[in-house]
Amino acid sequence: MRLGVHVTKFDNPAGSKAIGPELAAMAEAAETAGVSWLSVMDHYFQIEHNGGAEDAMMEAYTTLSFLAAHTSSVRLGALVTGVSYRYPALLAKIVTTLDVLSGGRATLGIGAAWYEREHVGLGVPFPPIAERFERLEETLRVCLRMWDPTDNGPFEGKYYRLAETITSPPPVSSPRPRILIGGGGERKTLRLVAQYADACNLFATGDVAHKLDVLRKHCDEVGRDYAEITKTAVIMRGQPSGDLDDFVKHCEPLAKLGFDEVHVMPPTGTPAKWITDVVAPAVPRIAEL
Secondary structure, three states: OEEEEEEOOOOOOOOHHHHHHHHHHHHHHHHHHOOOEEEEOOOOOOOHHHOOOOOOOOOHHHHHHHHHHOOOOOEEEEOOEEOOOOOHHHHHHHHHHHHHHOOOOEEEEEEOOOOHHHHHHHOOOOOOHHHHHHHHHHHHHHHHHHOOOOOOOOEEOOOOEEOOOOOOOOOOOOOOOEEEEEOOOOOOHHHHHHHHOOEEEEEOOOOHHHHHHHHHHHHHHHOOOHHHOEEEEEOOOOOOOOOHHHHHHHHHHHHHHOOOEEEEOOOOOOOHHHHHHHHHHHHHHHHOO
16 A cells, blocks of 8 residues: 555644745655655635634645655545536646646645635536536536547536647547546436546545445446555544554555555644654555554
8 A cells, every 4th residue: 555645734833924835854764755645625715624724725736746846655635625626628728838847746625615704705607516526527528528639529518618628738648648537426426436537535534345335236237347446544643653554554544444655744833854754654564464
């Protein structure tokens, strides 16, 4: 199993001027440690359980491009992009740009969005949840069309209408950037994973075995090979600390269920030393699972 790092906090005791150098050091530490994945949240306000809107939050794709310049092998993505924040074709262009500049390391991580406060606060429309899921599926279809080199023609959907679907330069990833859908909703989210995604991302809480069973059923219904889908999980409790054996034991059940990758979250906005001291020793142990 692989170990990834999901960055959710950006507060730095030295202020804004120190955020860039800290992120650069974190990226280099992650690469040295053999971390497989680096992601950031796609929010404009910090979320409530991390301190709330007044705490630091960086724009996702600008940050990912910065991390790309300080790494060479780790995969990069937002965990996950809210579908309501960007028009689909522009999102495809943004992810393509990240993929080109990183040498083919971009993943489109996407979900239905949920943080109403930042929508209202920043004047971004926040449709009802049913519409957000409809827009999510249509966004996936638009992105796939944008990444189809054989079809630059129009796209006609319920919410989005494109006269042209040109993407130049094309992605470096072949045949396109990977798509990861975040969330464990059994009726809609996991169905979209089965139909469109290369990977899913679940919170490692509750009955994740049941979520995988639901995903397997959706795969059967749409004629998809369940084994094709990469299973990833965010560790919500049991983050790595000084007790490495305890962390490995926490991850063992996930490995047995077939998860390919687990993501851990730095506890502060100064993550570089934490990655070196805590995450790096865990990478080879998790790889043995």
